[in-house]
Amino acid sequence: MKALILAGGFATRLRPLSCARPKILFPVLNKPLLEWTLESLSKSGIEEAILAVNHQTAFHIKNSKFSKGKMKIAYSYDPPKKPLGTGGAIKNAEELLGNDNFLVVNGDIFTSINYAEVIKRHEGNDATATIVLCTVKDPSRYGVAELGYNSRIKRFVEKPQPGESPSNLINAGIYVLSHEIFRYIQYGRRVSLEREVFPKLAEEGKLFGYIFDGLWTDIGKAEDYLEINKILLDSLRGKLKNVIRGGGQINEPVFCDESITIKEGSTIGPYAVLGKNVNVGRNVYIKNSIIFPGVLISDDSFINGAIIGENVVVGRGVKINGNCVIGDCAVIGNNVSLAEGVSICPAKEIYQDVLEAKCII
Ligand code: GTP
Numbered sequence: 001m002k003a004l005i006l007a008g009g010f011a012t013r014l015r016p017l018s019c020a021r022p023k024i025l026f027p028v029l030n031k032p033l034l035e036w037t038l039e040s041l042s043k044s045g046i047e048e049a050i051l052a053v054n055h056q057t058a059f060h061i062k063n064s065k066f067s068k069g070k071m072k073i074a075y076s077y078d079p080p081k082k083p084l085g086t087g088g089a090i091k092n093a094e095e096l097l098g099n100d101n102f103l104v105v106n107g108d109i110f111t112s113i114n115y116a117e118v119i120k121r122h123e124g125n126d127a128t129a130t131i132v133l134c135t136v137k138d139p140s141r142y143g144v145a146e147l148g149y150n151s152r153i154k155r156f157v158e159k160p161q162p163g164e165s166p167s168n169l170i171n172a173g174i175y176v177l178s179h180e181i182f183r184y185i186q187y188g189r190r191v192s193l194e195r196e197v198f199p200k201l202a203e204e205g206k207l208f209g210y211i212f213d214g215l216w217t218d219i220g221k222a223e224d225y226l227e228i229n230k231i232l233l234d235s236l237r238g239k240l241k242n243v244i245r246g247g248g249q250i251n252e253p254v255f256c257d258e259s260i261t262i263k264e265g266s267t268i269g270p271y272a273v274l275g276k277n278v279n280v281g282r283n284v285y286i287k288n289s290i291i292f293p294g295v296l297i298s299d300d301s302f303i304n305g306a307i308i309g310e311n312v313v314v315g316r317g318v319k320i321n322g323n324c325v326i327g328d329c330a331v332i333g334n335n336v337s338l339a340e341g342v343s344i345c346p347a348k349e350i351y352q353d354v355l356e357a358k359c360i361i
Pocket of ligand 1: 052
């Protein structure tokens with residue numbers, strides 16, 4: 001069976017970090033999400049993945065150094081400047097997908113699911129689509145399913161108003177689809193699978209659910225992205241090897257690329273991931289944060305709960321607080337404080353405190 005990975009969205013909720021890379025290339029424990037996804041598909045016996053991309057995403061993917069293992073990769077392109085939506089992108093890949101059932105995976109999810117189990121379940125039902133469903137506390141930002149007899153989905157509602165959700169079972173962004181699905185999607189137009197196709201299939205009794213209660217999260221927002229790194233740090237506690245040069249201290253769980261330097265008096269962790277060639281000065285404190293490759297953090301700085309983009313320069317005595325997101329190549333000048341929730345656009349230079357949550361463009 002082939003897998004179609006949807007990866008041509010614009011990741012608006014992850015800006016400014018997504019200005020420089022698509023979600024599918026965001027590092028999770030220093031490894032691109034795409035690589036995690038391909039590995040997990042391989043384990044489920046999938047040998048070929050088609051990436052549904054736009055031209056910009058394709059450019060980034062092809063220029064990145066992800067490892068595809070034994071997976072055969074093909075690309076299906078949305079037309080330039082014409083996003084097709086989740087449904088349109090599936091229709092666009094019809095020829096590449098052939099006549100068999102196929103798996104669809106949103107490119108922005110991290111999960112421990114065994115895809116082979118979902119495929120087996122789909123084949124046992126008279127289903128056009130089988131959706132993986134996960135339970136969440138607040139379903140209002142997802143597609144929500146109301147399950148009926150024998151795992152048939154009676155109703156599918158995309159992003160219901162708070163309090164109007166038919167259940168807490170949400171669309172996990174993993175589907176097995178039968179070839180019949182193509183009859184429901186018009187070619188060449190933007191189509192949302194979730195808003196246009198699934199509700200119709202539910203009405204016709206052709207939509208089924210597969211409840212999964214293992215590890216699942218999407219990295220749609222910065223908090224979610226921090227959270228999945230944290231969950232993995234916890235689950236791999238004691239198994240992650242950190243070789244630190246420079247005399248700094250580690251407070252587990254932490255994952256540092258082996259190329260980094262941390263000088264004396266600095267403490268990293270708990271819950272910090274530091275990418276390739278990160279350079280940390282003296283008396284720095286970093287916790288609950290993700291630091292992308294090539295970042296320089298000068299002496300006496302403090303970072304808690306932030307994501308720092310590639311090649312950012314953090315000056316001396318800087319304070320970066322919770323939920324701050326710093327775009328690639330930005331410069332934060334000496335002694336600057338950033339309040340909680342500040343976002344800085346790529347390459348921006350900041351020399352004054354930012355005392356309230358806002359985006360600096
Ligand atoms: P936001 O703008 O932050 O909502 O992100 P998004 O649109 O990139 O992601 P969303 O969660 O809405 O989409 C789910 C998956 O479908 C993601 O992996 C997207 O990359 C992908 N996707 C969304 N829209 C398109 C599209 O128009 N074309 C293609 N090829 N993929 C898409």
